[in-house]
Structure formats: C-alpha cells, structure tokens
Amino acid sequence: MIRFLAIVLAVAIGVAGLVLISVRxxxxxxxxxxxxxxxxxxxxxxxxxxxxxxxxxxxxxxxQIYLLSMAVKLIAYGVYVVLMIVDDKPGANKNVLFFLILYxxxxxLEVAFLHRKxxxxxxx
Numbered sequence: 001m002i003r004f005l006a007i008v009l010a011v012a013i014g015v016a017g018l019v020l021i022s023v024r025x026x027x028x029x030x031x032x033x034x035x036x037x038x039x040x041x042x043x044x045x046x047x048x049x050x051x052x053x054x055x056x057x058x059x060x061x062x063x064q065i066y067l068l069s070m071a072v073k074l075i076a077y078g079v080y081v082v083l084m085i086v087d088d089k090p091g092a093n094k095n096v097l098f099f100l101i102l103y104x105x106x107x108x109l110e111v112a113f114l115h116r117k118x119x120x121x122x123x124x
Contacts, residue, residue: 001054004113005047011105012043019098032094034084038102041080045073046106053114062118077103 019035022028032038049069056062081099085092 001051004050004054004109007109007113008043008047008050008106011109012039015039015102015105032098033088033091034095035098038080038084038095038099042099042102042106045076046110049073050110050113054117066114 016036016039019028019031023031053062053066053069056065077099081096084095084099088095
C-alpha cells in the first residue's frame, strides 16, 4: 500500500514538473489552467479506490466493487470535465487532453498494482 501511494505521489510530482519544464522550454505555450486540480483529483481518487480495494476482505466482491468504483469514477470525472469546459472554454482542449492523458496514466498504474495483488493471491 505504501509503495503504491509513493508511486502515485512520484508520478503526480513528475507530471507537474514535466508541465512546468515544458512551459519553461517553450514546448507548450502555457500550462493547462486546470492541471494542478486535475493532478490532485486523479491522484486522490486513484489512491482512495486502490486503498479500498486493497483492504477488501471478501475476494468474491472484488469484481463488483471494482466495476462500481469505475462507474462512480467515470460519472464524477464526466462532471469535472464538463465543469472544466464550461469554466474555461478557450483552454478546454488543453485541459481535457491533459486530463485524459492523466486518466490513462493513473488508471494503468492502479490496474497494474491490482493485477499484481490478484495474481499473487491466486492458488497455484
């Protein structure tokens, strides 16, 4: 659990640094206006869901709880993306693209760690 949280934190800090370096070097004109909020929301949701799934004592419920968490995340993220678009129409493309890239990164991280946990618990 601690290892996962450390990696989520490292990825979030690394992405924030990459955005700032990209702006500084002129690779992108400006950072997405919602990049810090997006980083915090995605990192927090990923950590909370992983923690809950990691501590789940009933293996038979794992798939149902995981699917429920995915549905809740998608609804919450959908609302967040709509609010981003409404609040910053000129920067909507940049914000949504950044959010989607981060979503893929954090979801991949979560799935990789959950797969290792499940594969390690399988009877041989």
